[in-house]
Amino acid sequence: MKKIEVSLFFSMLLWLSTGISEDAIYTALFSNAAVGGYDPVTYFTQDSPAKGNQAYALEHEGATWYFISKENRRLFQSNPEKYAPQYGGYCAWAIAHDTTARGDPKQWTLYQGKLYLNYDAAIKKDWEQDKPRWIREADRNWPKVLQ
Structure with a gap:
């Protein structure tokens, strides 16, 4: 049930952010x-x-x-x-899913010398399951966020 709620939450964020560029x-x-x-x-x-x-x-x-x-x-x-967090301090998992969400400074990961923030503990747990995959996806999506 939790995954459905998270999925619905990020779907709503995506819908709300469509066509809106974010600050860097x-x-x-x-x-x-x-x-x-x-x-x-x-x-x-x-x-x-x-x-x-x-x-x-x-x-x-x-x-x-x-x-x-x-x-x-x-x-x-x-x-x-x-030293700056990746993806401007937005939630790295959200960026990997082609949307944005705030990055919580208390939900963080240092990976390969880089700082990543996540939205909350549940998202961080999913993020940590496959960091290389999420980083590849986020790296691909990040330029679109700033358009």
Whole structure:
């Protein structure tokens, strides 16, 4: 039953997003914070997410990125492609299914040196069943999202 509900949910999202291009970086409706305000560098250096601090904010690709330290901000500035989540922080599983959904900074995976976010724990569980397949699909679909 859960798979049917998830399928219906994403079908509805697809229907609602048809013909609508998305911003390159996911931010919440009333916020301009990338990764929900979490420091993207901490996923790599601490192996867990940590909320960033306004004192170390940075504007990048139309979004505000927050960091826990000046050093993390510097690391990101020197190589944003390394630290930014794939698919602009949207749910990687949703992108693989040719739609968009928010990426939850607490539902994350580091895979082959890249950060992926998922919508929720159930979606993350499905994502983890076949990451290479979902990444291939998402890589193919991602350019269409930005059109």
